[in-house]
Amino acid sequence: MDLCSLIDRNAAFAPDKTAIAFEGERLSYAAFAARIERTAATLKQELGVGRGDRVAILSLNRPDYLVLLYACARLGAMLVPLNWRLAIAEQLFILTDAGAKVLVLEQAFEGVLAELELEGTAIVGLDFEPPRGTTFEDLLARSEGNGRNPHTDLSCPLLIVYTSGTTGRPKGAVLRQEALFWNGVMSQHMHNMTSDDHVLTLLPFFHVGGLNIQTTAALQLGAMVTVHARFTPDTALAAIERERPTLTVMVPAIIQAVSEHPAWATTDLSSLKAVATGSTIVPPHLIDRFVARGVPVLQVYGSTETCPIAVYTRLGGDLSRAGSTGLAGLCCEAKVIDQAGNEVPAGAPGEIAVRGPNVFFEYWGNADATRDALHDGWYRTGDIGLCDADGYFWVRDRKKNMIISGGENVYPAEVERVLLEHPDVSECAVIGRPDPRWDEVPIAYVIRRSDCRLEADELKVHLQAQLARYKVPRDIVFVTDLPRTALGKVQHFLLKQLDAQSRAQGEAS
Template identity: 50%
Template sequence: MTSIDSWIEAHARFTPDKPAIRFDAETLTYRDLARAVGEVAGLLRDGHGIGRGDRIAYLGTNAPDVVVLLFAAARLGAILLPLNWRLAPPELAHAVTDSGARLLVHQPDFAEAVADMAGAGAPVPRLVSDPARGGLAVLAAGGSRVAAEAATGTLADPLLLVYTSGTTGRPKGALMTQSGVRTNALNAIHMQGLTSRDHVLTVLPMFHVGGLNIQTTPALYVGATVTLEARFHPARTLEAIARHRPSLTVLVPATLAALISHADWAGADLASLRLIATGSSDVPHALMRAFIERGVPVLQVYGATETGPVSIYQRPCDDPSEFGAIGRPGLHTRARVTVDGRPARPGEIGEIELKGDNITPGYWNRPEATQASFRDGWFRTGDLALVDDNGVYWFKDRLKNVIISGGENIYPAEIERVLGEIDDLREAAVVGVRDPQWGESPIAVVVPRSPETADPAAVLARFDGQLARYKQPKSVVFVQELPRNALGKIKLDKLREIAEDALRPPSEKN
């Protein structure tokens, strides 16, 4: 079976001079990229003893090295472990030691973190690669080369090992095979109508499957051009859209909000964008509408680290009445909603389960966690949705987020959608706290735009006529910021502590 590095070789034959990767002032054509993949594979094999099944960790911001390493690893049958550079050294050390990485490739800016990682128990051989000096392509230039015909990797081989961020507990490494990356790309191509004429702007971090696999690897499958930004910055992103004229980009809710609230938003040139993909969590409708009103369609994609992530999605041809839905099961993915293991009825809320080649085969060295995540071969997402009569999926909430108050299920996402429509709030989240009468009660924890808008009565009044009385938050807690992990996800355990502490009577506080 041919490994996925064959994509790059094929485009180097058909369109050798076409830009594949643009980064700062550097451009790698498909010919350049194919050469770099072969030479870096040679450097890894002959210089560092990397072979089938070996793990290569990468610590750095977005750069061509990520792409080159991915396809070089595929050629060798090795596994790429992209590390989240926002994590603390002990957290990084956990991923490196848990994975048993044979080599750590890192950018010079992370030398101190790497030294701290070694002190935390992760002293692995390392290779420093500077993107400002051409990265691995320059380091490996002129050395031994692993030709495409000599590839030892296959589609069945694991290729990516991505550690889930999680909101509690230690992260687990989710595996993705080469075949899974290919299937995910096919889903993404179907979702967005991707062709070789497209130009993708990647601003999300490629240590996460959202930045790597919603548009970047699918674009390279079809022979499109990818422009990389080292990291997201609202002003740079708006400037990059105007200057590079991309047709596609991926933005999560936090980055959508950052662009909309930036001073340059009103005059930003977005004309080149034919659509934006978004996901990662329940997306506030106001954020999507802000782009739609500027003439840029927004498509929602649903998935997780363990699913590629592209599993359920919208398409440009979807009916406008489906605004706010997460779409339909992907071209190469099956989906269902279950309640206590049985199929849910149309309109009944249950857990999303997925099956397909894009789904993880399991967690690294975690057989119990792998077994717990599957039911009869279906991956249990832990997310809740309903399917309407047209087969459209509507996200409701995380299963673990459900608040049971007086025997009724309350979904925080429903409350958060109302809060997201309040202009005086910068961001908001809802959590359940213990209630002696009802068992649990929903509490809104919100960040006001200014101290003058911190009016709990005004916030609560917005729910009148919007949600049933029992679903409405019982209290509003104002904070300066919401607690988030390194990937920007809200830390629900910490949020609950904040809410409980704010509601505790003064006599019970220290």
């Protein structure tokens, strides 16, 4: 049995039921299963994709994204979702690091092809014919044979999802098919999900949040999923009123955007039995906006490495503990540990660790990072939290130095690496600054090399060529010194305090 078998079984039980709705069109479970089978055959027969090969995709959300995921599951291959918000240089690093055998992309992102010189990578256009490749539909039309691979099961790796690297380079977290399966079981438990549910997917599929918190869980259960290519508050609210979904996931930035939209007060939300949220510490006032409209808000904690569901509050469960992200999931364990790995007493702060079949297998091609993260099956998240005597978790701080801007992870080390590539930058440090819209935005403190006249605008141009827009510092502050430890390491937490003091003084004056 592979993960795709669940789609086949749902197609057998309810062939005419809608699996995916997208831009006015509907794909039944029978049609979904058939397209997966044809795609798997195409990958196998036309492109030589087999067990262990990597298929990268650069696209907005669309049904064929999910078709490719399950086709890879059928073949024992791995899907590598590319974040379309990244700069081309970042996407090329991931393609090279993953050794993608195939790159499937939308025409909107064909700019990556001008710089792509990867030997042995086949190019497939989802909605166009690339100059050095073919269209997805043409491949499907000429495929023959079947897409079955007898050597696949739930133990096969299925996803390589790249996370921004604490060392300045992203790491590819490898998730097995079984991780998605058990993550789906926990999602179903969390949401009281049944095949009668209707999920509205607003988050991008290049994140495990958009892909796995509800979407794949719903498809594995035989529920319906409405997919939006990308989020906008007006289309999201219109879909809630018109399509009547029962479940959706919204990161805090999306909750803020929809709740501040002019149509918020008049939109009928009565179809929603719950909204799930996470990815960062969620401000209570945002939760209150949905609760005031009669919609429960469920919190979920996890990361790319946990697929992502690890800890959650459950629909029908205890939602009264303000700020709690809930209990360890139905199919995994979680605990709070000290630096030596020992579990701390109830209520004491420490690092959150997670163990279970939903936890990632390894970082692709990075044995050192894998050893640092996994200890006897426990994934050390790097997040600081506490667990009370009843098993409820609170997340107190995020991964050391990490910035979460609009639901996107920004690691200072990655931005600092690009800053230091500029010839006029001597030293630098990047921190997160609170922002009313994005939760946090990156800010750079920079020491210029002597006798240079580097200005902020010039440095931003340099950064924009290498980094996604959300990673480019909102403000660049030139300084002559940075706070450091006795060993010379920059103290980011002190820099954040100094930044806050500086802004407070500026507002006071």
